[in-house]
Amino acid sequence: MILEVKNLCVSVRTKQGLHPLVRDVTFTLEKNHCLGILGESGSGKSITCKAVMGLLDERFHVEGEVWFNGKDILKMSPKERTLIRGKEICMIIQNPMTAFNPLFNMENQLLETLQSHLHVKEKKALLSLILESFEKMNLSDGEAILKKYPHQLSGGMLQRIMIALCIALNPSVIIADEPTTAIDVVNQVEVIRELKKVRELYHTSMIFISHDLSILSQISDAMMVMHQGVIVEKGLAKEIIFSPKEAPTKELISTRLKLIEAFRACVKECVC
Numbered sequence: 001m002i003l004e005v006k007n008l009c010v011s012v013r014t015k016q017g018l019h020p021l022v023r024d025v026t027f028t029l030e031k032n033h034c035l036g037i038l039g040e041s042g043s044g045k046s047i048t049c050k051a052v053m054g055l056l057d058e059r060f061h062v063e064g065e066v067w068f069n070g071k072d073i074l075k076m077s078p079k080e081r082t083l084i085r086g087k088e089i090c091m092i093i094q095n096p097m098t099a100f101n102p103l104f105n106m107e108n109q110l111l112e113t114l115q116s117h118l119h120v121k122e123k124k125a126l127l128s129l130i131l132e133s134f135e136k137m138n139l140s141d142g143e144a145i146l147k148k149y150p151h152q153l154s155g156g157m158l159q160r161i162m163i164a165l166c167i168a169l170n171p172s173v174i175i176a177d178e179p180t181t182a183i184d185v186v187n188q189v190e191v192i193r194e195l196k197k198v199r200e201l202y203h204t205s206m207i208f209i210s211h212d213l214s215i216l217s218q219i220s221d222a223m224m225v226m227h228q229g230v231i232v233e234k235g236l237a238k239e240i241i242f243s244p245k246e247a248p249t250k251e252l253i254s255t256r257l258k259l260i261e262a263f264r265a266c267v268k269e270c271v272c
């Protein structure tokens, strides 16, 4: 096991006191496995992962344990956490447009990120590492990409650049928080394909968050379902998909199936 989360509780401070957002979340991430976190919007998926990474600010009250390499991330100093983030645990966020600074070209910001995490100053070595990672992500003409600013690249392209950056950092764990939500369906397929490739090439352990069961089913080994801030079901991905036990899981699966059936009927009507 590479990551163990025990009894994680997250509350937000309000004028009326602490308001609970996530309660008693316990799970493990096995080495070289992908854990899919499924749940409707607002069920607590992102807050859970941000808490795991120690990314929540002082407005939030976090309790529990997050064990990584024999150390509890929640007990670490901010400096120790910064050393783990990026180098050991990388996060791919929902909207790639907000992940990059619009004022700098890709070369400047990718170099800066790699320099700060890898402690390598030599620009030439880092640039070749970036270009190598671009190639692995099927991003052709890497040199031209590096000269571009974020607004000159599509969402799908930026998401693949973010994955390439993760590859260059070679972390033990990647947390992908709805990485396909903000991009079109063609790019969604490509991003999933690239993330699967990362797992095959680097044996990276992964947490993949989504409200879309069809996407999760393509990449997850294990799955846990969240509903209103708690885990309602967890197990092997196949078990959850083929024999869901809890009402929120059944609801998510039947809604997805209804959408697929409605789309099929629509296509059939148009073709006939």
Ligand SMILES: Nc1ncnc2c1ncn2[C@@H]1O[C@H](COP(=O)(O)OP(=O)(O)OP(=O)(O)O)[C@@H](O)[C@H]1O
Binding pocket: 012, 021, 039, 040, 041, 042, 043, 044, 045, 046, 047, 048, 211
């Ligand atoms: N900054 C914040 N301040 C207060 N409450 C928040 C904040 N961010 C999230 N929440 C609340 O925490 C709960 C869980 O939100 P979270 O973002 O984890 O949901 P999610 O399952 O990731 O949903 P989505 O798929 O829409 O991203 C929600 O009720 C949300 O309103």
